Amino acid sequence: MPSSVSRCGIEECHYNKNFECNAEGIEVLSSGTKKVKKSAHTMCDTFIPKQ
Numbered sequence: 001m002p003s004s005v006s007r008c009g010i011e012e013c014h015y016n017k018n019f020e021c022n023a024e025g026i027e028v029l030s031s032g033t034k035k036v037k038k039s040a041h042t043m044c045d046t047f048i049p050k051q
């Protein structure tokens with residue numbers, strides 16, 4: 001069942017099927033920057049690579 005994520009372009013993720021996220025929920029964190037000022041400073045921590 002797809003999550004509320006409207007679209008995810010990370011096809012390499014285990015949860016991604018046809019650009020839909022099938023994780024029950026996702027956790028989004030800073031990508032390492034001290035101050036988050038744009039989307040590029042964020043990342044999905046729920047990502048796991050496809051086998």
Ligand code: SF4
Pocket residue numbers: 005008009010013014015016020021022023026044045046047048
């Ligand atoms: S877990 Fe994160 S990276 Fe993986 S499909 Fe969902 S939103 Fe995309």
